[in-house]
Amino acid sequence: MTSDVGILVAIEGIDGAGKNTLVSALESALDARGLSSARRAFPRYGTHHADLAAGALRGRLGPVSGSPEAMALLFALDRQAATPDLLAAKGEVDVLLCDRYVASNAAYSAARLGERSFSDVIGWIEAMEHEEMGVPRADGYILLPTPVTEARRRADARAADDASRELDAYETDARLQADTAAAYERLAQTEWTAPWWRAELGVPPEDAAAMLADRIAALA
Ligand SMILES: Nc1ncnc2c1ncn2[C@@H]1O[C@H](COP(=O)(O)OP(=O)(O)O)[C@@H](O)[C@H]1O
Ligand SMILES: Cc1cn([C@H]2C[C@H](O)[C@@H](COP(=O)(O)OP(=O)(O)O)O2)c(=O)[nH]c1=O
Known part of the structure; x- marks a missing residue:
């Protein structure tokens, strides 16, 4: 350990992009470099706000399900409640x-509020979560830029294998997934709130993780 407080690195991408798989590969790659790690996942299903968000994603919360602002607030409140745990883990x-x-x-x-200005929407999220709610900023983001068709094929296969992983309203909306992928590209290009790295596509997750772990090790 080179500093007193660990760094927070977030893995991002559309549903089925391979985030969960990459996090597991990163844990091994960091361990091989002598770095300790812990993992968290958002939304934190089983907690109040995340379960409300999950209900909304399945159309069970009436108007909230249709309101991008209400959904964003639920996800943000979930992270605000998780903040003491995040700081302790760091x-x-x-x-x-x-x-x-x-x-x-x-x-x-940004994808759901596409009629609004992109910078207004991401500015609102940054102000709400980081400035008002005190959610810690990430030290780095990793984007998995998996193409929408490939990500959907994987998410469908996963849902077929595991009945508890039924696809939600976001996952089955191809237009939303494409718009979200485009929004992620813009966030990465502008290094929104932290440095962004892109995972290499078409290489085994272990190889992608090895490359990324070297970059993380340089920051940690
Ligand atoms: N690099 C990859 N190549 C092929 N399949 C992958 C790759 N990464 C993940 N998968 C598979 O795709 C599915 C979705 O991956 P997962 O990591 O659960 O995605 P996410 O967490 O982004 O929704 C899983 O069944 C996983 O085994
Ligand atoms: C964490 C988070 C997720 N989401 C969306 C992305 C996903 O489509 C959806 C559910 O998260 P997801 O990670 O896909 O959950 P699951 O493991 O059940 O597939 O919520 C937000 O819009 N904002 C957030 O802050």
Whole structure:
């Protein structure tokens, strides 16, 4: 461990992009470099606001389901409630890996509120979560730029294997997934709130993780 407080690195991408798989590969790659890690995932299903968001994603919360602003607030409140745990975890490990983080809210909200200015929407998310709610900023973001058709094929296969992984309203909306992928590209290009790295596509997750772990090690 080279500093007193670990760094927070978030893995981002559309549904089925391979985030969960990459986080697992990163844990091994960091361990091989002598860096300790812990992982968290958002939304934190089983907690109040995340379960409300999940209900909304399945159309069970009436008008909230249709309101991008209400959805973004639920996801943000979930992270605000998680903040004491995030800060404690950062104090215990070199690298805290998050499967989705604040940039998920920026990308999905920008996609759903496409009629509004992109910079207004991402500025609102940054102000709400980081400035008002005190959610810690990421030290780095990793984008998995998996093409929409490939990500959907994987998410469908996963849902077929595991009945508990039924696809939600966001996952089945091809237009939303494409708009979200485009929003992620803009966030990465402008290095929204932190440095952004792109995962290499078409290489085994272990190889992508090895390259990324070297970059994380340089920051940690
Ligand atoms: N690089 C990859 N190549 C092929 N399949 C992959 C790759 N990464 C993940 N998968 C598979 O795609 C599916 C979705 O991956 P997952 O990591 O759960 O995505 P996410 O967390 O982004 O929704 C899983 O069944 C996983 O095994
Ligand atoms: C964490 C987060 C997720 N989302 C969206 C992205 C996903 O489409 C959806 C659910 O998250 P997801 O990670 O896909 O959950 P699951 O593991 O059940 O597939 O919520 C936001 O819009 N904002 C956020 O802050």
